Amino acid sequence: MSDNIFEGLDEYLPVDDTIFKDKKPLDHRFLPENLPHRKNQITAIARYWVEALKGTTPSNITIYGKTGTGKTAAAKFAKEQLIDASKDKPVFIRVEYVRCTDFNTEYQVLTHLCQRLGRDVPSRGWTKGEIVNAFRDILRRNAFGRNLILIVILDEVDILLEKDGDGLLYTLTRTDNIAILSISNYLNFKQFIKPRVASSLMDKEIVFPPYDAEQLADILEERSELAFFEDTLEDSVIPLCSAMAAKEEGDARYALDLLESAGDIAIDNGFDKVLGKFVREAKDVIEYNKVKDVVITLPTQQQRVLAAILKLTQEGEEITSGKLFESYKEISKGDAVTYRRIFDFVNELEMLGIISTNTVSKGRAKGRTNIISLQIDTDLLEENLYNLL
DNA sequence: CCTCCACTGGAACCAAGGGCAG
DNA sequence: CTGCCCTTGGTTCCAGTGGAGG
Known part of the structure; x- marks a missing residue:
């Protein structure tokens, strides 16, 4: 008998959604084709990075902004665009994105970068000096044939700086052909950088202001077209989500969470339309889950x-x-x-x-x-x- | 302005995971 | 295989600091 145990179990699959077309666009990690209200910031990044296309190492950049103001998205967007633009140019550009919450010491970041650049190094055991040398070696040797320009995006640098100090920035600024884009939630993160590093960092700053309610509404509008079937949102839903998120310091992530949970609540209650009152319920659900998550972990x-x-x-x-x-x-x-x-x-x-x-x-x-x-x-x-x- | 004591920063220690030379 | 050195994440130990009631 060749019956497969997975046959005939369709009834156990979730029922087809009548509200969500695709949930991915509601995830804050989703990278849309354009980022509303962030043109200025993105072109600011591009103006510095364009030098890379000419074969020179761009300036270091620091991005500031509270959570959910599109910092990470903008950086990743610029990354994609730069890689794309460099395709028909005689330059070799690598852009590496590092989230400092995942790699939160100098050692770990350098190890990660080495691995990404094709050099297998142990995640423990070597001295810091050995890792630094291995890393510099890759860049010095032009391992990729042409002149390599490496742009390192350090998301949430403040975490790393607080924990491990400015050693990483020191090493990176003292290695040729590297440009740093650091992303920070706090304006005061530079207190962790010693003068000797700050002077060689010489970075340009770009500020990401919080979104206002209208801008949030634009973002939600765009995402909801991808995420929801037509006419499944009551008119008040998006304005409500944006207004509530605008109060939470213009956090777009929160606005998206609200929208998604409101949809979930609608489904749970057997509705095929998301009503305004579900948004208010969603707020409580999110708060609850957030705290619960923190406490149990x-x-x-x-x-x-x-x-x-x-x-x-x-x-x-x-x-x-x-x-x-x-x-x-x-x-x-x-x-x-x-x-x-x-x-x-x-x-x-x-x-x-x-x-x-x-x-x-x-x-x-x-x-x-x-x-x-x-x-x-x-x-x-x-x-x-x-x-x- | 002194003083007391909870607070704080830093050094030092420990165990676990790992590389490397001999 | 063995001893020695490395990082990391957790901790303990100890020597200051700060601020308002006395």
Whole structure:
């Protein structure tokens, strides 16, 4: 018998969608054919990069902008265009995109770049110096026959700089034929760059302002044509999504998320049209999932800290670091980490927006302390931390 | 302005994963 | 195979700092 076990199981496939034509355009990683309202920024990049087509190394560029302002998309778009434009030119240009959240030390980025350029190097074991040499060797030797110009896009550089310092930038700026495009969420990331590197970085800056509601609407309009079947969106849906996202600092990613979740909610409720009220529901769903995601992916020790905060909050106590540590020790039952470490955890939790802290000094007798308060719903926390309490 | 104590930055340590010379 | 050196991610240890009540 040659019956295949996958035969006749069509009924288990999801039913054909009556709302979504294709969800991909709603993903923030989707790269559309044009990026509305980012012409200026993209041409700014192109004006610097055009030098590469003439065979000279372009200036270094830094892009600033909050999340969801199209930084990554613009950089990737420029990358595609540059590669395309270089096809019939006597130059060899490589553009490598590196997300510094994935490769967050100098060593890792250089290893990654070497591998991308066809040189197999170990991900551990070598000294930093050996990796740097291997990397420079590739560029020096014109390994690709013609003069190679390498453009490195460092997305979310601030992460790398904070963690590993400016060593990578130092190495890259001191290697010939390399141009850097760094992308940062924060304007102040240069505090991590030492003067000796800053002076050789000599970068040009491009700012990506937040989108306003109208611009967001244009973006959603364009994407929704690709993503939804005709007449499946109530007229109020797109204006609602854009208005809500405009309030969230003009975050296009958030606007797209809202639109997609609203569609999902419509399907779940058996509708074949997305109504305005689903957008409002979508907002809650997204918030909920975001927090849940953060909480459950937290390392155990940090979950315990959070559980301790939750417990104290429920007991109605004002939470100081000292009390928190006591409560934390109780929850960890012996497997506890030092007081010092808790401070780092608290800071990280604050960074994630889960808690807020307020340092007050109570003078001679009490010294300084942090007053910690929870910023999210206690029920939601309880649901996800029940195993620790 | 002193002082106390929670906070903070940095060094140092540890275990795990890996390369390389001998 | 063995010993030694490397990075990484987590931690602990210790010596400062800062700020308002005294």
